Amino acid sequence: LDKQYKKGEISAKQYEAFVEEMNKPVFGKEITRTVSESKVAEIEKNNPEFIKYRDELRKYIDALLQYRADTNLISQEQLDFMRELYPNYVPTFRETQWEENTKSPTGLSKRAVVEKTIKKATGSESNIIDIGKALSHQTMQVVSAGKYNMLIKSLHDATISNEGVTEIAIKGRENITFDDFDGEIDITSLEESSKAGEITYYENGEKITLEVEKGIYEGIRSLVYEKSFLDGTGVGTTMAGAMRLFKKVTTEWSPTFIVRNFLRDFQDALIYTRYGGKTFLKNYARAWKDIRNDGKYFQEFKAAGGFASSIFDYDSGIITKKESGFARANRFIELVPRVAEFISSREAGNSMDKAMLDAHDVTVNFGRTGKVTKQLNRYLIPYLNPAIQGFSKTIRTFVQPESFRAWALTVGRAVAFAIVPAVLNELMYGDEEEYEMLNNETKENYYLFKVGKHFVKFPKGRVSSAVGGIVTRSMRAAKGDEDAFEGYMSNAMSQVTPSDNMFRTILSPLVRDVPTNTTWYGGQIESRRLQSLPISARIDNDTSSIAAFMSKIVNVLPGI
Structure with a gap:
């Protein structure tokens, strides 16, 4: 009897704590539930269209809740409990929470975490973030966590269905209560283990931990966005x-x-x-x-x-x-x-x-990226990732083809669409004085058509420029041009990488180019001959027609 009494006393205290938790003031101690309900009734009376928006909002939030269950972040039992306990649940972010949520966590070299999709409200008097922004953020969290959870579940299912799988091992299972579940997926590096790391996911109310090999661990971890020390600062x-x-x-x-x-x-x-x-x-x-x-x-x-x-x-x-x-x-x-x-x-x-x-x-597949490249691309070096992926794509296409047939077909198209047009362009104008005055980069990067004494430029493809340049420069070298291949590599790199220079930072034009009158490839922005002319007259064959027109209108140097 004594044991039963103590057990009943504990249950009663738990119930009292639960009731107190349910009745806690969400908007500060002075704003009770009654005050809040009266304010809502007044607002809905003056703005009846809000009722329609409320219903649409609840439908959307419930769909997000259902998505959690569909992707096993929560169980069906937990879903039913949430719907019964919080039928009018609306996620909120407050200014202090938003700042904490956007700041970078520490220790990411050993641990990466997909953001929690459900958190317990604690109540606060700080301002609430706009509901549209808050829901957008939570949608991102839920969808991302759900996809990762299903991916890791597929690894678990593969382990069960195939006894020969050695790269994945089930380490443990843990039943989770309503207070425990939060839709969080942990990816933890193991320093002293035959495996490379641990990955946890959720299924039917269980938290399941897997030990995985290095390749799988790194692959899963690369999918999780890891914040840098600059994020949120x-x-x-x-x-x-x-x-x-x-x-x-x-x-x-x-x-x-x-x-x-x-x-x-x-x-x-x-x-x-x-x-x-x-x-x-x-x-x-x-x-x-x-x-x-x-x-x-x-x-x-x-x-x-x-x-x-x-x-x-x-x-x-x-x-x-x-x-x-x-x-x-x-x-x-x-x-x-x-x-x-x-x-x-x-x-x-x-x-x-x-x-x-x-x-x-x-x-160019812009979706491919690395952790360091992603951060540099975001904060310091414009288009670094496109540049790297453009270069990688060219190498993979011609050096690492899927098969000899694929390589032969690609080379055939390169000859037809890159080399032949470049050779024809060189044969048409190679002996003309105006053509010889153009620099190699212009000849290499554009198809040129002479109209009067000037050339109309038509941009070549990135691969066409790099591949065609080898042939046309070889033709000039055969004619005795000793400098035919000068600057080829830098120009080819600038073409196959969809940015001019993969190592230029966002500050390069201000701290290097303008003060030194140099371009990204080391040449002068403005030649000595042009510097002696009035600004509106500083135009040559390398100046675009748009820049030339603008220089006459606003009287500024083309290109600046």
Whole structure:
């Protein structure tokens, strides 16, 4: 009886604590539940449309809760309990919580954690973050954690179904209560173990821990966004903001970039496609139409994550609005060759995963990145990752092909679309004085057409420039030009890496280029001959027609 009495006393105290927890003031001690309900009733009376918004909001939040159960972050029992306990649950972030959530955790060299998707509210009097921003952030958390959880579950299932699997071992299972579950996935490095690391995930109310080999551990860990010491700091926010602005000005908001990127991506895709130039050209036209009309293949492409980069901003951790204007046009131009390759791959009978890989790899796969590169690309070196991936793509295509047949077809397309046009251009104008006055980089990076005494420049593809340059410079060397190959490597690197120089920082133009009157490749921005002329007259064959026109209008030096 004594034991039963003590057990009952403990249960009663637990119940009292539970009731106290349920009745805690969420908005500060002075704002009771009754006061809060009266305020809500008053607001809804004056703004009846809020009731519709409330219902839509609750439906969305419940869908997020269901997604947690669908991806095993919580069990069905926990889902039912949440719905009964908090039928009107709305996630909130307060200013102090938001600052803590965006700051970088420590010790990430030994541990990486996917953010918690459910946390216990403690109550506070600090301001609440806008509900749209808070929900966007939580959507990112839930979807990311859910995907990682299902991925790790598949590793667990493979271990159970295949006794021969030695790379993965089940270390332990732990039943979790409502207070324990939080949708958190731990990835921990083991210093003294035959395995490389531990990975935990959730299934049916259990927390399951796996020990995995190094390759699997590093692969899973690379998927988890690891914050740097700059994240959430004033310096980091300023640097990241300046970088985003710089990238938008030089790409998304640039009308000239639209034209240049369109021509280069189109030419590169003709060489990189796995399904032949004829098939690519046919599906390029289809892709253009499919994107505009939101057709079948484009819907598949989006559903598989092909368009995710325009919806989710992983740097800020929230969902952003879709682009508009020049940004939307640039995105469209970038998508067309990818969707064309996606169509070709799907109609060749490939799976969705293979089609997505082909689509991303038909130009430059910006999704490939490393941890260090990601941080440098975000804070210090514009387009570092595109530069590295562009160089890597060229090497992989010609040095590490899938098969000899694939290599032969790629080389054949390179000859047809890169070498032959470059040779024809050299044969047409190679003996003309005006052509000889042009520098090697201009001849290499553009198809040139003479109109009167001037040349009209048509941008070459990145691969076409690098490959064609070897042949045309060899032709000039055969004619006795001793400096034919001067600057070839630096120019080729600038072409195959979709940025001018992969090691230039965002400060390089201010701290190095302008004070020293030098370009990124070491030449002069403004020659001595041009420096002696009035600003509006400082124009030569290397000056674009747009820059020349602008110099006359605003009386500034072209290119500055």
